[in-house]
Each structure stands twice: as C-alpha cells, then as structure tokens.
Amino acid sequence: MELVLSEDQELLAKTAIDFVRTRSPVSRMRALRDAQDPIGFSRTLWKEMAELGWVGILIPEAYGGANMGLADLVVVLEALGRTLAPEPFLSTILLGGQLLTQAGSEEQKQAWLPGIASGDKILTVAYQEARSRYDLNRVATKAEQQSGSWVLSGEKIQVLDGHTADALIVSARTAGGQNDQDGITLFLIPRDTPGLTVTRQQRIDDRAVALVSLDSVKVGAGSLLGPLGGGFEILSQVVDRATVGLCAEMLGGMSQIFDDTLNYLKTRQQFGALIGTFQALKHRAARLFMEIELARSSVMAAARAADAGDKDWESLISLAKARGSDTFLLAANEGVQMHGGIGMTDEHDAGFYLKRARVAEMTFGDAAWHRERWATLHKY
C-alpha cells in the first residue's frame, strides 16, 4: 500500500479544490440554510459534478461510471468537505449506489445506476431507527409476506436526502428477533409508493434528512435487493466503505477550520500583539496539526485497504473513523475557542464546522463505538 497520491489523484484534488473555491464557498451552504431550501442541496451543482465525472467515480463503466476506487473518490470528498458542500454523495453514491452495485440484480442496476451516474436520480438508504444507535442489526421495521407481496411497517430516522430521493432502500426484518443479524432484508422502494410518508427533519448541520414512516407499504418480490434475510452482511460492508468517504469529508472539514483558525491567529491583535505569538495558543495549534496529520494518514490507508480488500480493512476503517470523529470535533472546538467572541456567533462559519463535526461523529458509529470494534477485532 502506497500512502501517496498518484499523478491523476493530484490532478483530481486540484480540480476539486478549484471548483470548491469558486463554485461552492461556505456562503452557499449558509444561503441554503437561511432560505430553508426545500431540496437542501443544489441540483445544478450536482449535475455539474456528474459532468466532471465525480458522481460516477465508483460506478462500473457498464452503467455510465468510471469504475475507479475509494482512493480516488476521497480526494474529491475531502475538497467538498472543506466548505461543507451538502451534495448527496453519501446518500446516492456511497450508500444507495454502492448497495445497488454490490447486491442489485441486473435489472435493478440497469434501472438505476446510469441515472445516478448522470446526476439525474437520487437514491438513499433508510437504515437507522430511533433505538438502533449505530448497530445495523437493531431493526424493528418489519416486512411480512402477504400473497406474493411484501408489506412493510416501521419508522426510519434521519434518512439522508429522504425527501428528495427517487427511491429508498429500506432495511426491514423478515425473520428473527429484534437484534439478530440474520433475518434482515433490503427493499428498494420508490418514494411515491402508497403508505410511505416522508417528513423533513431539522438537524444541527442543516443537511437534508427525513423521517420515513412505513405504514403497510406494499411492494412486489422484485423489490428485494440482495438475498432474503441476508441484508445485514451487505449493508455492513457498504456502510464500512461509506464510512471511509465520510472520513474524507471530515478530513476536509477539520483541515479548513484549522486553516481558518491559523489565519485568525496570524491577524487578530490583543495586548498589542498578534495572538499567534502566544505560546499557549501556538502549542495547541501545533498539537492539532499533528492530530490532523495522523487523521490524514488513517483515511488514506483505509481507502486503499478497502479498495484492495486487505484483511485488515475493517480495522483501518475503525481507526479512520475513531480518529476522524475525535479530531474533527477537536479542531472545531479549538476553532470556536481560538476565535473567541466571534467564534460563538452564527455570523461566523466556525459554528457550522462544529455542528457538522458532531453530526459526522454520530454517523456510522462514533469514536467509542469504533474503538470498541477495533478492540474486538484485535482480541483485546
């Protein structure tokens, strides 16, 4: 495993950073929030990202994608994370698109993947419930067979882009007890299916998420995604890979708030001196720098291990997410603190990074959850 960007990846990074600077400053995300935008992201920009080839990076060539790896996609996601761009990479690409690619039937792939790669279709995965915390096996939503159809009932929370998705992949229990890994099945359900209600939820980070209620939603046998009762395995693998993508976004976020903070230390005067001359702040900044460097190495390693299918890939993903969660939060907290009074205000961007850090921390398992998993994998 080479922990260095290839020439193509360097170029991709440069393109992405230039794009973010000119087309997607943080003010764009702020405007979406202030306007209470009904979509929550820009369809125009999403389409442009598709034209640049970013949306299709992970999608196989046969379905209009570029069939590249996570190591390539993370370069783009890091750049987008720098300015908190809310476009639906997590929902549509890392979760929905990957589930379809890994487990979909030929017919399902043909129906969805080209539309996703072109930036026209939005897809999401409804896997989280109010009492599931971070465990994908804690599924109370039920699916029962009734004369050749499946009938689903239950509630899913904080479904990313759930209110705009053309279809949702829902995890539901078809057998077993509430926490069993076996007996979970994935269903691909168009959003306009009767009985499925989507309500926008307001979260601290203002990303578009929705509460999804399933009230006797009736779907055909063709809606099954992957094997009956075998959804947990597939979902776990896809969420693991998606976690790498999230970690890259977090890396971008922590790097940017750190850069903003450094810039403030170099310009803000108090007691007749630049505050960056104070050793109390210098040392904290230097320690934060080290933590971010370690986070970067962890993300690069996790992406490459996931692409190569290395045997320690799960362990490296837990390393990246535990470290990413802690470090993004630290960088955001330090960012607010070192900015002083202005850092507490809504007017300043620091708060956006703090809010996103907290949400990202609690998506796909927080630091403690991943350390626990790492310990178990290493027999500690």
Next chain:
Amino acid sequence: MADLEKFRAETRRWLSDNAPPSIKGTTLGLGEGNWGGRKATYPNPDMKAWLNVMAARGWTAPEWPAQYGGGGLSKAEAKVLRDEMAALKLPAPLVGFGLTMIGPTLLEYGTEDQKQEHLSKIIRGDIRWCQGYSEPGSGSDLASLQTRAVLQGDYYVINGQKIWTSYANYSDWMFMLVRTDPQAPKHEGITFILMDMASPGVETRPIKLISGSSPFCETFLTDVQVPAKNVVFKVNHGWTVAKALLNHERTMIASAFGSGTGRRQTIGDYARKYVDFEGERIADTTLRTRMTQYEMDALAFKLTSDRARDAAKAGLPPGSESSMFKIYGTELNQRRQELLGSIAGPQALGWEGSGFEEQELSQTRDWLRSRGNTIEGGTSEVQLNIIAKRVLGLPD
C-alpha cells in the same frame, strides 16, 4: 521493477550466504546493537564478522555514495535490503551517530578532504562518534552555548564544558558546536567542528539517570587543540550545519520510537500474562480502553511515518514532519511504557534482585528511561515551537 526484483533475489541469496548463522534472530532494543569504534567489544565475535562483511559492500551505509565506501543504492534498493534483512531476522551490522548524524551532515556540508577522511571509517565501524551540543547553561536554548574556540595559528584552542554527550566515554570523535565570535548575535558566532576525543585536555564523566543507566556524559574541555581544517562548512556559520544535523537526529529518534520495529511483543501479549480475560476480552474495561487507544494511536503514527517514506520515495520534497515525529514518537513510547507497567501491576515496581523477572526489571528501567525521551534531542515544547513557526507560519 524487474531490476528491483532481480536485486531482491540477489540480495536475499547474498545475505543468506554471508550472514553468520549465530546472529540470525538477534533482536536488539534501543541503545543496543553494534556501535563500533576503537573501544568496541564483541561478546559474540560473529557480530564483528557480520560488520566486516557488510561494510565491505558498503551496506552499513546503503544509500551513501560508493566513492566513499557506501553502498550507492537507490532508496528503493535500500528498502529491499532492509526488507530482506528483516525477513532473515538479521540485526543491523552497525548503528550509531556516525551513520545517522555526522555522516549525512558531512555529505551535505563537508569538504572533499573531510569526506575522504571520515566517511569510510564510519562505514567500516572503525570510529564511533558523539555529539557535543548541550552545555550546562544551554539546554533548550542551545544557541546560547559558551564553549570558546580561539584560533591560534593552524589550531583552535577550545575551553568549556559539554553535557548530555551520549556515550562520550565510549566514543572516538566528537562533532561539536563552539563559540568563535562572542561579539556576534548568538546564532552567528557559532562554529561546527570535529574533534578527536583522544586529544589532550578532553575528560568525560558519565551521568547517572533515574533509570540507573548512564547513557550520557559530561565532557570537560581544557585547552584542547583542534586543527582548523576540522571546521565543517564556514567559521561562524555552524548554526546552519547544526540545524541540518538536528533534523537528521530527530528523524533518527523518531524512527527509533513508535514505529514498532524490533518490538519483541505486543502489549496484548504482555497483558495475557498479567490480567484477567473474559473469553477474548480484557476484563478490566478501563485498561482495555487505554490499550486500544494506545494501539490505535501507534498505528496512525506508523501510517504517518509510512506516508512520509512513500512521499520521499516518490521524489516529493520532505515535509516538515521530522519535528512532529520526534514529539509524537517519544510521547507514544512513554505511554507504552506506562501502560506496560500498569499491566504488570506491582511486578512493575522492582529495581533489582529477587522476586522480579528479568523482563519486568528491564521494562521498569525502560519506563524510567523513557521520561528523558521528550527532553533529549530538543524538548517537546521546543519541537512545538518549531512546528508553530516553520510549519504553521505562526509569528514570533
């Protein structure tokens, strides 16, 4: 690539043919290994034979130019050599400050005569070097050093005292910083010079540390005559050389700590001997969390070292990571030593004598010794200042 694989096959065969069997599987801890020099002793004579056979190929200094006796290998070939030595469980034939500090510095700043005179002796392990930097009044503020050197004809006459000179009592030569212009601003009156420890007026005295070991000495210099041709780079420009050498030193310290190379066992193995497990889980959940946190941080650190190495191999300019590696690596080692002690519990409290295993006693000494790691070679606080200034561009 094919060439590299050919080189790998040849290297493997050569190592396997030429390494004395008795040294295979010799694991060496920090400060152990063959330091060479006139005073070297060889409890296992095969270690000397191993040094000679490797030195003859220049493989004690694989990446140094062949014209000075080095191996002349590319970075990629040197890595192949390291990998193949690791695969055969062969110890380094030679360690020390000649290879890691003064050698690279002479390659960069030395005159042709200095390179000719010193490099091959380093490569062959004939001469052991020590570092004369710190003084009693100049610790973290190294540039305030007071040891005076006055030019008299072809010689500098040196008077003063150095401290924290690693292994001065076993060394043959010292590279040192001396003040040649007391009137100049403190960074501008310093000269970097090479001194034969056998010169009249040099006296060394070991310092006993809290661990009981004495890796450092005080070095007293009284009217020591050093030829003026032993000045490296320019008179009064020693600080430039000193800083370059400090980077080599920090890289060496960082690679010695935390990278996990040469570890005899993991902390998990150690824990199995002392603490209760419930199935595969450590029963004490607090200890389990500490161990996990340490291991994960150590892995992230190792990946960062790998990243720096891969970037160098790809021909990218080095980042300013060397300061970071020193702080983080040494702090990790301290955490590791504390953790090992916590795992062993009261068995980690022995100083010497009965009732304690050899491994327990040495772990306790290692823990005490590790406290110095964040002080020697530039304290962590100084390293943080360096990162703040050079990497982050924060104002003075």
